[in-house]
Amino acid sequence: MKINSDSIDEVLRTAVKERIPAVSAAVVAHDKNIYEGHFGYSDLSKNSLVDEKSLFRIASMTKxxxxxxxxxxxxxxxxxxxxxxxxxxxxxxxxxxxxxxxxxxxxxxxxxxxxxxxxxxxxxxxxxxxxxxxxxxxxxxxxxxxxxxxxxxxxxxxxxxxxxxxxxxxxxxxxxxxxxxxxxxxxxxxQDYMKKNIFEPLEMDDTSYDLSEEEHHRVVNVYGRNGSDYQEMPFSIPKQSAFTLVEETLSRVWIITPNS
Incomplete structure (x- = not known):
């Protein structure tokens, strides 16, 4: 399956420019990751860019x-x-x-x-x-x-x-x-059950509940709108909510789930 990566890049760049601080996206087809893109900032105050190692709070996607x-x-x-x-x-x-x-x-x-x-x-x-x-x-x-x-x-x-x-x-x-x-x-x-039965078998090395100090620096901040500006939001993490890379979540969990 062929896709126009440049077109997807442009859509995501426009989204970051006009209405959101950051985005990581992936496209999965036929059990393969065929696109991955990262745009915007993980920390606006430091101009830290989102990249392939940025960790996102996946909240209810943990369900x-x-x-x-x-x-x-x-x-x-x-x-x-x-x-x-x-x-x-x-x-x-x-x-x-x-x-x-x-x-x-x-x-x-x-x-x-x-x-x-x-x-x-x-x-x-x-x-x-x-x-x-x-x-x-x-x-x-x-x-x-x-x-x-x-x-x-x-x-x-x-x-x-x-x-x-x-x-x-x-x-x-x-x-x-x-x-x-x-x-x-x-x-x-x-957390231990998921690590043993989901994360380790699927080699999801960057998905977890308990982050190291180094991993905390990779977490993308949560922002809300304050007029035309963004304001960092206090965000407590519910006990049963994980952190992950977009690539790990999409190309490993979602691919394997229908066949589990």
Whole structure:
């Protein structure tokens, strides 16, 4: 497959010039990386350029890697999509659905009928949600009754559901629950499991959770717009979020996943 690399370069250069501080992009076809380009700045204050060794916070793209780990456990017959989460975490059976708040500002909660399954968690039909997209969960965080999903704590996993499992769809923290389930079954940290079963077999040497001092200097800053200027944003890394190179994520994880 042939592509016009110059045309892609021009599109990315224009994007950096007009609306974003940096971009790393790759094109994968027929199990091969056929294009890779890096433009813009990893640190605007230092005029540090993005290059092939720049590390990006991949945030929720980590969910795909966690999901691949779950399917490895399914392939080993340790789980299936109908496995109930309460088999490993009995306390989840008492989780309730939040319907709103009463006149005193207290959460209105109702009992749940359906059990949460692995299938619900992996398809975002479990009832778990993020505070940035659900007003009830946001209010719990605002009141201090719930830790933010964007903290480095697992306490957010105590969040109530926003609907009966299996009855609707909401992008949420279900994959985070799969992360702690992987730790429970494998008896090791999610980071160590991924390193042994994903990163090392695929030779993803620059993908990890825990960065060395040298690697921290390679991380691309997060910026937001302040009028026509960019402002560096404080960005805490959720516990189950990795750093990686664009080439490693695209040409190794995404290629291998359909055949795993």
């Amino acid at each position: 795909a890697i966690t999901s691949a780990c779950i399917f490895q456990l399914i392939d080993k017959n340790l789980l299936n999509l109908d496995t109930q989460l309460k088999e490993y975490f009995p306390e989840i059976a008492d989780r309730k659905v939040i319907e709103g708040f009463d006149e005193n500002g207290e959460a209105i909660l109702k009992d749940v009928t359906n059990d949460i399954t692995i299938g619900h968690l992996i398809t975002h039909t479990s009832g778990f949600a993020y505070e940035i997209w659900n007003a009830n969960i946001a209010k719990l965080v605002e009141k201090g009754d719930l830790v933010s999903a964007f903290s480095t704590s697992d306490e957010f996993l105590k969040a109530p559901l926003i609907f009966e499992p299996g009855t609707s769809w909401e992008y949420g923290i279900g994959i985070d629950w799969l992360g702690v389930l992987i730790e429970k079954i494998s008896e090791c940290s999610l």
